[in-house]
Amino acid sequence: MLGAQAEVRDYEAADEPSWLRCRVLGLLRTTHYDDVWPDKRRADLELVAVDGDVVGVLDVSVPGAEATIDTVVVHPDCRRKGIATALLAEAVRRLERCGVRSLDACVREEALGWFARNGFAERSRYVQVHASTAEVGTVLSAKYGLEPVGAVLRARIERETEMRQRFERVHVCRRVVRELRP
Numbered sequence: 075m076l077g078a079q080a081e082v083r084d085y086e087a088a089d090e091p092s093w094l095r096c097r098v099l100g101l102l103r104t105t106h107y108d109d110v111w112p113d114k115r116r117a118d119l120e121l122v123a124v125d126g127d128v129v130g131v132l133d134v135s136v137p138g139a140e141a142t143i144d145t146v147v148v149h150p151d152c153r154r155k156g157i158a159t160a161l162l163a164e165a166v167r168r169l170e171r172c173g174v175r176s177l178d179a180c181v182r183e184e185a186l187g188w189f190a191r192n193g194f195a196e197r198s199r200y201v202q203v204h205a206s207t208a209e210v211g212t213v214l215s216a217k218y219g220l221e222p223v224g225a226v227l228r229a230r231i232e233r234e235t236e237m238r239q240r241f242e243r244v245h246v247c248r249r250v251v252r253e254l255r256p
């Protein structure tokens with residue numbers, strides 16, 4: 075259940091510092107620990123849960139009848155209070171009202187249970203590789219005097235074993251989808 079003091083509302087520009095703190099701290103102990111942004115990126119639907127400061131965020135891109143969750147995260151001190159679920163419920167309500175037919179996300183193992191409990195089903199998988207500076211030199215070469223210092227790469231799920239043998243940081247990502255009622 076959402077905390078008595080928290081409210082779900084549209085993101086406002088004044089929320090940015092608190093939004094960034096919530097996102098960084100929320101991702102810190104996950105496999106997304108280094109997905110740090112210095113500024114908030116724009117999304118078509120931007121919701122926050124606020125209890126003094128931002129304690130939860132949900133950003134959705136809506137390019138058409140299919141929408142994608144770009145960010146969903148809750149501050150670590152506020153987890154297990156229904157904040158992410160409340161944010162999702164509000165997003166679904168708004169997306170359905172606008173005629174969106176489906177909502178998807180690309181998730182890793184740590185979030186899979188929450189998405190399944192909220193009506194999402196797995197549609198596909200792929201392997202995401204975070205290649206270090208040393209590793210990237212074994213698979214990429216650069217032109218124009220550029221030197222790769224790291225890379226995020228994608229591979230077919232059938233190559234997971236090979237990727238795990240070659241790279242230290244490999245994650246299976248799942249595309250999950252929830253059908254909506256437009």
